[in-house]
Amino acid sequence: MIARIGDRIVVEGTHLGDNRRIGVITAVAHADGRPPYEVRWLDDGRTSLIFPGPEARIEQAAGGANGQP
Structure with a gap:
């Protein structure tokens, strides 16, 4: 996961x-984008450190590597 x-x-x-x-x-x-990630959760605004498992996926920000959202 990157x-x-x-x-x-x-x-x-x-x-x-x-x-x-x-x-x-x-x-x-x-630097290569591997976990862990610091995440600000949208539901409560809290920040936590996460080591994502198989139930997680990444959605690229607008203007990502392929220009896709």
């Missing part, structure tokens, strides 16, 4: 009743 500052991370719930969480990546630990 991300850049400004990308969104979407984490799907893994258990019944879990909500999807969406956050904006505010810091990347490695």
Whole structure:
């Protein structure tokens, strides 16, 4: 998984009743974009460090590598 500052991370719930969480990546630990990521969660504004698992995906910010949102 590769991300850049400004990308969104979407984490799907893994258990019944879990909500999807969406956050904006505010810091990347490695220059090549590998995790962990510092994320500001859109639902509560809190910031946390995340090592994303298979339930997570990255959505590139507008103007990303392929010019796609």
